[in-house]
Amino acid sequence: MAKAVKAKSKVTKAKPPIPPPTITTSNTTLDFDGARKLFTGLCEKPRDLQVEAVAKVLDAHKRGARYVVLEAPTGVGKSHAAIALSRYFEKSFIGTLTAQLQEQYVSLFNHVGAAKLLGAGKFKCHRLPGATCADGRKEFQGEDSCIITTGSCPYIAAKERALSAPICVGNYHSLLYNITFAREREDGEGIQKVRPLMVCDEIHGLESMLLDHTGLLVRLNQFSFQTEALPSGDAEISEYWKWLEIFVKQLLGEIKNMPDPEAKEKAGEVLSKCNFALDARDEEAWIPERGERDDKSVDPTWFALKPLTVKRWGHWLWGRGDFTLLMSATVINAGALSTGLGLDLNAGDFIEMPCPFPIENRPIYATRLDMSMKQREVSWPQMIEAIDNLMNHHSAHKGLVLTPSNKMMEYIMKGVSARNRSRLIPAAGEDREVKYKEHFLRKDASVLLASGYWEGADLKEDAARFLVIPQLPRPFWAGQIKARAAIEPGWYEFKTWQKMIQGLGRGVRSNSDSCVSYVLDGAFLREMEKPKPLIPAWMRPAVKELS
Numbered sequence: 001m002a003k004a005v006k007a008k009s010k011v012t013k014a015k016p017p018i019p020p021p022t023i024t025t026s027n028t029t030l031d032f033d034g035a036r037k038l039f040t041g042l043c044e045k046p047r048d049l050q051v052e053a054v055a056k057v058l059d060a061h062k063r064g065a066r067y068v069v070l071e072a073p074t075g076v077g078k079s080h081a082a083i084a085l086s087r088y089f090e091k092s093f094i095g096t097l098t099a100q101l102q103e104q105y106v107s108l109f110n111h112v113g114a115a116k117l118l119g120a121g122k123f124k125c126h127r128l129p130g131a132t133c134a135d136g137r138k139e140f141q142g143e144d145s146c147i148i149t150t151g152s153c154p155y156i157a158a159k160e161r162a163l164s165a166p167i168c169v170g171n172y173h174s175l176l177y178n179i180t181f182a183r184e185r186e187d188g189e190g191i192q193k194v195r196p197l198m199v200c201d202e203i204h205g206l207e208s209m210l211l212d213h214t215g216l217l218v219r220l221n222q223f224s225f226q227t228e229a230l231p232s233g234d235a236e237i238s239e240y241w242k243w244l245e246i247f248v249k250q251l252l253g254e255i256k257n258m259p260d261p262e263a264k265e266k267a268g269e270v271l272s273k274c275n276f277a278l279d280a281r282d283e284e285a286w287i288p289e290r291g292e293r294d295d296k297s298v299d300p301t302w303f304a305l306k307p308l309t310v311k312r313w314g315h316w317l318w319g320r321g322d323f324t325l326l327m328s329a330t331v332i333n334a335g336a337l338s339t340g341l342g343l344d345l346n347a348g349d350f351i352e353m354p355c356p357f358p359i360e361n362r363p364i365y366a367t368r369l370d371m372s373m374k375q376r377e378v379s380w381p382q383m384i385e386a387i388d389n390l391m392n393h394h395s396a397h398k399g400l401v402l403t404p405s406n407k408m409m410e411y412i413m414k415g416v417s418a419r420n421r422s423r424l425i426p427a428a429g430e431d432r433e434v435k436y437k438e439h440f441l442r443k444d445a446s447v448l449l450a451s452g453y454w455e456g457a458d459l460k461e462d463a464a465r466f467l468v469i470p471q472l473p474r475p476f477w478a479g480q481i482k483a484r485a486a487i488e489p490g491w492y493e494f495k496t497w498q499k500m501i502q503g504l505g506r507g508v509r510s511n512s513d514s515c516v517s518y519v520l521d522g523a524f525l526r527e528m529e530k531p532k533p534l535i536p537a538w539m540r541p542a543v544k545e546l547s
Helices: 032-037 048-062 078-089 099-112 133-139 154-164 172-180 203-214 237-256 261-280 334-340 373-393 406-415 429-441 479-487 491-503 523-528
Strands: 067-071 092-096 114-117 167-171 195-200 216-219 286-292 298-307 321-328 348-352 364-369 399-402 424-427 447-450 466-469 516-521 543-545
Touching (some): 032 048, 048 348, 078 092, 078 099, 078 195, 078 321, 092 172, 099 114, 099 167, 114 154, 114 172, 133 261, 154 167, 172 203, 203 261, 203 298, 203 321, 203 334, 203 491, 216 261, 237 261, 237 286, 286 479, 298 479, 364 373, 364 523, 373 516, 406 424, 406 447, 466 491, 479 491, 523 543
Parallel strands (some): 067 348, 092 195, 114 167, 364 516, 364 543, 399 447, 399 466, 424 447, 466 516
Antiparallel strands (some): 286 298
């Protein structure tokens, strides 16, 4: 990704910390028996915490809550609780961040009606060899469409099954496309856009996903026609809006004369995003981003406009349910999370569950290695030495090394000893799911090396007996991230620790599971030493300093 340069935008001053949502405490006894029955057939024996969580959610619903924010440590079994609640409400949508978690839901719970909602690009077109249904839908349209000429389409058939299933599981992007923005199904029947229950899983990542979805990126080299020169890199955002208004009029005229259907479709998508941004410019604070060339000059071929919050658009997803359950292991600040998604604090409840796993099964050893940018020349070789030693110590165990960037992945892959290099499975980009499965299938003590498995990955039991996190996963300090941090002090650290705590939960997934974690970045211990650390209370007793 190109480096973003400074751009100006008017923002508002931060408000004091926001209290969590809470409905008046109930004086009634929780219905544990009723909650336990909802787990019948889902697992051999539900954990007491799972039953308690479901009972508390149902109690909040009965007291009038429109939504509940549920924080429970990774591995407690929130997915089982979500399915149990789906059975109570009979019909539900479940939204996930990753394909792995979506697949996990369906593979575990297809016997009780869970079906996955996937995009057209995930299916093979039966009329175009080697092509996907996404390609086929572009190629065969109108009276020549697959559904009319052949009466069938793998993608449409699978979508129909998912939308008819009692538990429809989709990643957030597929739910936006097929539920929120869809006008009608291919057969002409209306889509049920609101169900009794909407489950938003891994809710800590929903805001970031919506920020990406609502943002606008315009690449001028995508078009053959001449446009006005872009504003300067330090121009006020008003200059970008003026430029965009002219561009939209020009693009609308050009689209009419485009002979290539695919180019016309892509241009139409850009036009739609431009119009959305223009319509929403007064509803939200936006920031422009520009890229730099190798010589540090501003790249004149593209720019981006991004909103700083998604308060006005969170209902696109949580609004899919009459009642909504928002779940994560790393809520950290339920009030900020709720208001950030546009939820009314007076209409919801916050439930926090403890970690049931024994401390001895989830030890965390931390060092004081200085992983700051200015110390990279010294600390990165030390990081390699530490990883080599840890892999040697766990020579008979499968493991996971989580990095904040692909650059660090490459450095580790090149730097470790030849023996340990043969154990590493680098997982990044489009083939990371293939590499993820390879790690499970390999018979030796393989170690998954990844930058994208901070959340959603289920490396239970022997799949990961040790975990190494060399550096905290800090968001890239530029553009939208930098501007948001300026209006909300503490937000940047909040996002860093949300992801960090998620990563530390990849290895221990049950009471009998065990995984030893190693954090090399000294910032972890420094956070522990603060009066009010962002590391959860249930995790802190498991941390020990490693000399």
